[in-house]
Amino acid sequence: MNNDVVLSCKNVSKKYTEFKSDIAILKSINLDILKGEKVAILGLSGSGKTTLLNIIGGLDRCSDGEVFLAGERFDNQSVNKRAMMRNKHLGFIYQLHHLLPEFTAIENVMIPLAITKKCGKIESVKKAKEILARVGLDERFDHKPSELSGGERQRVAIARALVTNPSCILADEPTGNLDSERSDSIFELMCELSQDFQTSFVIVTHDEELATKMDKIYRLVKGNLIQEL
Numbered sequence: 001m002n003n004d005v006v007l008s009c010k011n012v013s014k015k016y017t018e019f020k021s022d023i024a025i026l027k028s029i030n031l032d033i034l035k036g037e038k039v040a041i042l043g044l045s046g047s048g049k050t051t052l053l054n055i056i057g058g059l060d061r062c063s064d065g066e067v068f069l070a071g072e073r074f075d076n077q078s079v080n081k082r083a084m085m086r087n088k089h090l091g092f093i094y095q096l097h098h099l100l101p102e103f104t105a106i107e108n109v110m111i112p113l114a115i116t117k118k119c120g121k122i123e124s125v126k127k128a129k130e131i132l133a134r135v136g137l138d139e140r141f142d143h144k145p146s147e148l149s150g151g152e153r154q155r156v157a158i159a160r161a162l163v164t165n166p167s168c169i170l171a172d173e174p175t176g177n178l179d180s181e182r183s184d185s186i187f188e189l190m191c192e193l194s195q196d197f198q199t200s201f202v203i204v205t206h207d208e209e210l211a212t213k214m215d216k217i218y219r220l221v222k223g224n225l226i227q228e229l
Helices: 049-056 079-089 105-116 121-134 150-162 180-197
Strands: 005-018 021-034 038-043 064-069 090-094 168-172 200-204 216-221 224-228
Touching: 005 049, 005 200, 021 049, 021 064, 021 200, 021 224, 038 049, 038 180, 049 168, 049 200, 064 079, 079 090, 079 105, 090 150, 105 121, 105 150, 121 150, 150 168, 150 180, 180 200
Parallel strands: 038 200, 038 216, 090 168, 168 200
Antiparallel strands: 005 021, 005 064, 216 224
């Protein structure tokens, strides 16, 4: 496999059985995500975008096909091995930031480092401060989510996703709850971080305008993933 390929889907399909009938959600999807690449996945509600993202991220299993992460088969691993690979190589950003309300910004960002046990507390604090400063929140270290604006909370979520230096970040409607100005700001930040850290971004979105700013655009139509030129 090409060393520049961070994530890869080979003939990935997903189906559910309902009333003894199979319902195909995803059909033989092939997708390669390259290092530092920004990819948008568009589609109507219910088209399977989040399902695809969950399969790519090892949170769900495909019915058929193969998923590779950092050159290693991912989809057929045990729950623990998938969690280990996910923690090592991937970061996640959601429309709802999922910050822990009782924790400060810096404590929320430190959580992935505690899970992966990559470094001790002193080093974790240092890394969290550095990445929060990088996303423009160096004066918000000790603020809890309730004390931050919507855009600031999403920046904390981005910092949390980046703190372990993942190969790729998977984002599900990351600007869906923000106004256009804050949405543009968050997108510009993701572009800067992609370039600076050579981190790939896979963004599921309804925002057609945001998608046009990505390196590649794919659209899910009736279970098929179609690249737009």
